[in-house]
Amino acid sequence: MHDNQPRTSTPDTLPEVIIRYLTAHRAHDTASAITAFTREATVIDDGNTYADTETIREWLDRSATEFTYTIHLTGAQQTDATRYIATHHLEGNFPGGSIDLRYQFTLRDGLIERLVIEP
Secondary structure (H helix, E strand, C coil), rough: CCCCEEEEHHHHHCHHHHHHHHHHHCCCCHHHHHHEEEECCCCCCCCEEEEHHHHHHHHHHHHHHCEEEEEEEEEEEEEECCCEEEEEEEECCCCEEEEEEEEEEEECCCCEEEEEEEE
């Protein structure tokens, strides 16, 4: 296998900061989730960009209360030294009721610098 090929990871081999974010996000613990991000972090979700910790905090609060849903990690992959993809299956009372989403993380200095969430 070449070093530039994506490597499938098991969820427990994801970096600690990603596990911390995902666990806090699932528990609707915004205060803990926000600690996983760099101060200059960017989140892109549902076509919207959140470009600093305050707007990311607002996004986390809103996403925790807007819909009721379950989220299950179904796969994990490391695409290079700083990039990881965690695939989740969500079911709930949002439009469509069920979706698989890819959480694409870019890390810097042990924290999340960029998160892109898309189908």
